[in-house]
Amino acid sequence: MLVFIYLIEFTLLFGIILIIFFTESINPIRITRVVSNLSLLLIIYALNYCDLTYINPLSFLFIALTCFLLSECALSINENSTFLKPLCVILLLIGIFLIGCFMVEDLLLFYIFFEAILIPMYILVGFWGSRERKIRAVYLLFFYTLVSSLFFLVGILYLFYIFNTTNIEWLTYFCHIYLIKKEQYVLWLLFFFSFASKIPVFPLHIWLPEAHVEAPTIGSVLLAGILLKLGVYGFMRFSLALFELASIFFSPLIYAFCVFGIVYASFSAIRQTDLKRIIAYSSVAHMNLVVIGIFSFTVVGVEGAVFQSLSHGFVAGSLFFLVGFLYNRYHSRFLSYYGGLVHFMPIYAVFFLIFTLSNIALPSTSNFVGEFLLLLGIFKFNSFIAVMAAFGVILCGAYSLWLYNKIIFGNIKNNHLVHFFDLDIKEVFILFIAVVVVMLLGIYPTILFGYCHLISYSFISNIILNTVL
Numbered sequence: 001m002l003v004f005i006y007l008i009e010f011t012l013l014f015g016i017i018l019i020i021f022f023t024e025s026i027n028p029i030r031i032t033r034v035v036s037n038l039s040l041l042l043i044i045y046a047l048n049y050c051d052l053t054y055i056n057p058l059s060f061l062f063i064a065l066t067c068f069l070l071s072e073c074a075l076s077i078n079e080n081s082t083f084l085k086p087l088c089v090i091l092l093l094i095g096i097f098l099i100g101c102f103m104v105e106d107l108l109l110f111y112i113f114f115e116a117i118l119i120p121m122y123i124l125v126g127f128w129g130s131r132e133r134k135i136r137a138v139y140l141l142f143f144y145t146l147v148s149s150l151f152f153l154v155g156i157l158y159l160f161y162i163f164n165t166t167n168i169e170w171l172t173y174f175c176h177i178y179l180i181k182k183e184q185y186v187l188w189l190l191f192f193f194s195f196a197s198k199i200p201v202f203p204l205h206i207w208l209p210e211a212h213v214e215a216p217t218i219g220s221v222l223l224a225g226i227l228l229k230l231g232v233y234g235f236m237r238f239s240l241a242l243f244e245l246a247s248i249f250f251s252p253l254i255y256a257f258c259v260f261g262i263v264y265a266s267f268s269a270i271r272q273t274d275l276k277r278i279i280a281y282s283s284v285a286h287m288n289l290v291v292i293g294i295f296s297f298t299v300v301g302v303e304g305a306v307f308q309s310l311s312h313g314f315v316a317g318s319l320f321f322l323v324g325f326l327y328n329r330y331h332s333r334f335l336s337y338y339g340g341l342v343h344f345m346p347i348y349a350v351f352f353l354i355f356t357l358s359n360i361a362l363p364s365t366s367n368f369v370g371e372f373l374l375l376l377g378i379f380k381f382n383s384f385i386a387v388m389a390a391f392g393v394i395l396c397g398a399y400s401l402w403l404y405n406k407i408i409f410g411n412i413k414n415n416h417l418v419h420f421f422d423l424d425i426k427e428v429f430i431l432f433i434a435v436v437v438v439m440l441l442g443i444y445p446t447i448l449f450g451y452c453h454l455i456s457y458s459f460i461s462n463i464i465l466n467t468v469l
Contacts, residue, residue, distance in 0.1 A: 276323055
């Protein structure tokens with residue numbers, strides 16, 4: 001299994017080398033699409049024919065999500081984009097660093113990849129961003145994620161000082177035996193600030209809407225689709241695995257922040273006028289619900305957190321694609337500029353409807369399976385928190401349907417929209433593949449349940465054994 005992961009990393013690296021040295025004879029977009037599609041084919045083959053003996057199943061699922069979104073982003077790049085060659089290199093670098101985060105078994109190496117992702121993202125948002133506020137956006141992105149990650153580095157250095165190793169397997173064994181409660185509490189807080197800012201958990205969410213609004217389409221897709229999942233991965237792989245007692249001790253703090261974050265983000269989404277900002281606040285609400293599921297300490301809740309994390313990557317990424325396609329045509333994301341798109345963009349209206357309904361967890365879509373498992377797991381643990389989280393789901397339906405009605409069925413704004421043309425073949429293909437995945441996971445979720453069961457039972461049994469013993 002690890003052979004395929006290393007092969008994917010080598011494929012992406014080889015693509016960067018070809019783009020840098022051989023683009024005079026080969027189109028850089030063609031290289032990017034070929035290597036990203038090849039990576040996706042490799043991970044699909046591994047999913048069907050390989051066992052997960054030598055790799056964490058959670059890592060494997062997030063690597064698969066990364067390859068899928070990387071392929072979609074490569075296909076969506078416009079050949080008329082400015083500085084095409086650096087853009088393709090940046091995209092492949094982000095893929096390399098993301099897969100590196102999910103495949104390493106060393107805490108220090110994870111931190112290196114964790115921070116290295118900031119460099120290409122900083123360049124992507126700062127250079128290819130759409131408005132003048134992009135400089136402020138990259139500063140917020142860099143400040144929140146970098147400063148919070150310094151706490152993570154302090155925790156890693158302390159663990160190395162005590163145990164003389166940063167290997168995750170060894171630390172998992174040592175931490176619950178040799179660390180006293182106060183040490184676990186302090187280290188958990190150091191790790192928490194880093195991962196909470198990535199998800200982001202309220203009140204560390206300020207940077208996300210700003211970064212989404214200013215980022216190019218592929219930047220928003222990668223940010224919502226997979227970069228936010230680094231926080232989920234960190235909580236499950238490190239906070240729960242290394243500091244079980246501290247995770248249980250601080251769980252009420254998590255519930256308070258996340259419940260308030262769900263309600264706050266949902267109400268904030270309703271009052272926004274920028275299309276990207278609405279979806280960004282929706283992502284904050286969904287990811288805070290995922291965090292509650294992780295810290296519900298139930299098998300069903302953790303399964304729902306994993307499933308919803310993957311589903312959110314497909315759905316939120318597709319919604320950002322849809323907004324990006326509108327922006328490419330009319331160069332505006334203000335909600336008041338749009339209306340009546342169903343009359344001259346019927347294909348666009350259909351795709352927007354599918355992903356809007358998926359975003360509000362309509363049955364037969366992947367989000368329904370994830371949110372149902374999450375609410376069920378949370379309800380088993382604490383019914384009051386489940387009710388508050390469900391209130392956020394209701395608000396999601398309110399602002400999602402309001403947004404769809406405003407854009408698709410409102411009055412035609414002839415003063416702002418003058419060139420009416422529907423999605424082209426490439427755009428339809430990008431969205432159609434995502435629709436197939438979302439509907440398949442919603443109708444036949446058993447495809448992923450085997451991995452989700454394995455992940456959930458592994459983490460919950462580890463918590464039970466280490467807290468009892």
